[in-house]
Amino acid sequence: MKNNETASARSWSVDWTNTLFLGGYHLLLFVLLPVYLLNNSPSSSLLWWTLGLGAACLLAITMGYHRLYAHKTFTTHPVIESILVFFGTLAVEGSIFSWSHDHRIHHRHVDTELDPYSAPDGFWHSHLLWMLKKRPEIDDRVIHDLVKRPALKLHHAYYGYFMVLTNIIAIAFLWWVTGDLFGAFVIGTLLRMFVVHHCTWFINSLAHMWGSQPYSTEHTAVNNFILSFLTFGEGYHNYHHTFAGDYRNGVRWYQFDPPKYFIWALSKVGLTKNLKTVNNITIKRNLVAADRHLMVERIKALNITIDREAWIARVEEAAASLTENLNGLKTASDKYQKLKAQKDEEMEAMRHRVAEFKQKVALEMAEWKKMCHLLLETSESKLTTSLA
Ligand SMILES: [Zn+2]
Ligand SMILES: [Zn+2]
Numbered sequence: 136m137k138n139n140e141t142a143s144a145r146s147w148s149v150d151w152t153n154t155l156f157l158g159g160y161h162l163l164l165f166v167l168l169p170v171y172l173l174n175n176s177p178s179s180s181l182l183w184w185t186l187g188l189g190a191a192c193l194l195a196i197t198m199g200y201h202r203l204y205a206h207k208t209f210t211t212h213p214v215i216e217s218i219l220v221f222f223g224t225l226a227v228e229g230s231i232f233s234w235s236h237d238h239r240i241h242h243r244h245v246d247t248e249l250d251p252y253s254a255p256d257g258f259w260h261s262h263l264l265w266m267l268k269k270r271p272e273i274d275d276r277v278i279h280d281l282v283k284r285p286a287l288k289l290h291h292a293y294y295g296y297f298m299v300l301t302n303i304i305a306i307a308f309l310w311w312v313t314g315d316l317f318g319a320f321v322i323g324t325l326l327r328m329f330v331v332h333h334c335t336w337f338i339n340s341l342a343h344m345w346g347s348q349p350y351s352t353e354h355t356a357v358n359n360f361i362l363s364f365l366t367f368g369e370g371y372h373n374y375h376h377t378f379a380g381d382y383r384n385g386v387r388w389y390q391f392d393p394p395k396y397f398i399w400a401l402s403k404v405g406l407t408k409n410l411k412t413v414n415n416i417t418i419k420r421n422l423v424a425a426d427r428h429l430m431v432e433r434i435k436a437l438n439i440t441i442d443r444e445a446w447i448a449r450v451e452e453a454a455a456s457l458t459e460n461l462n463g464l465k466t467a468s469d470k471y472q473k474l475k476a477q478k479d480e481e482m483e484a485m486r487h488r489v490a491e492f493k494q495k496v497a498l499e500m501a502e503w504k505k506m507c508h509l510l511l512e513t514s515e516s517k518l519t520t521s522l523a
Contacts, residue, residue, distance in 0.1 A: 254343030
């Protein structure tokens with residue numbers, strides 16, 4: 136590994152190892168799957184075990200490779216870590232070093248030419264083609280925390296052997312439980328790898344193209360609940376790119392995000408610790424800023440005759456006041472938390488101040504939501520009468 140910063144993504148040559156491997160296994164799957172299905176009918180046990188292995192691989196990538204290693208959003212017990220590394224290796228997505236390295240660069244240089252899977256370069260580039268291009272060598276500085284760990288260094292140095300070994304173990308296991316060696320290879324390995332790969336790749340392609348941007352419009356990442364099912368919780372990518380240090384991607388309890396539930400449940404029995412979250416007030420501040428941007432853009436793009444400047448000023452004024460009160464609430468809440476133990480007059484006064492700010496924010500937020508509904512969700516024809 137060299138200590139040189141990432142070279143420009145514009146000058147590139149073919150990565151033959153990746154190209155032959157990815158092209159080869161896709162071809163093998165497309166030839167062998169019809170042959171297998173014409174001569175056999177897969178047992179339900181084979182299908183269920185394959186589904187289980189695929190789910191374990193996706194979970195290990197999202198919870199392990201992504202949230203544990205690339206973003207360090209929690210810490211975990213060595214037993215859980217070993218399980219995550221085993222299934223992450225079985226997923227055939229490269230070593231923890233290379234995966235985390237590319238992903239950290241993706242966040243740092245998102246949508247620019249230094250971003251390895253830059254979405255503005257098109258669906259196929261961000262989904263798949265970027266892997267066929269030779270990547271610059273791993274820069275130790277980008278993963279300085281990971282390179283200090285001997286076990287992860289070993290994982291990187293012998294990744295190819297571990298990847299083959301974990302897949303041989305999976306095939307042997309499926310053969311043992313189903314008695315179907317051909318099925319274990321075609322369905323349990325090739326098809327499972329294909330589905331897990333494309334689901335992961337959707338995070339780099341579709342999750343930067345197809346969905347909404349409630350938390351930030353400063354990058355192409357989007358939120359899309361359909362994708363969260365395909366990617367095991369990574370469909371809330373707009374939130375993730377805005378607050379990458381949060382262990383959750385789907386920040387609301389009902390948003391489908393399996394790693395979030397696992398990390399949280401394991402923390403209750405002491406198997407995960409130091410779960411990082413972003414403060415609710417900070418999240419709201421971002422929601423307001425993103426909505427403000429979307430509303431101003433909509434007003435500018437409207438074809439109807441309205442006093443544009445007056446409406447933009449109204450939006451700006453409401454956003455500024457709401458942001459100021461959210462900032463006030465954050466400062467007062469932080470002070471109150473520190474004074475809480477004192478139980479004196481100063482603490483009582485701060486408790487009062489927090490309550491005042493909460494009331495102001497609630498009132499302004501209700502007005503803000505009405506404004507968002509009017510300016511972002513109402514058709515242009517209806518706006519003609521509402522805004523005139
Ligand atoms: Zn992304
Ligand atoms: Zn990330």
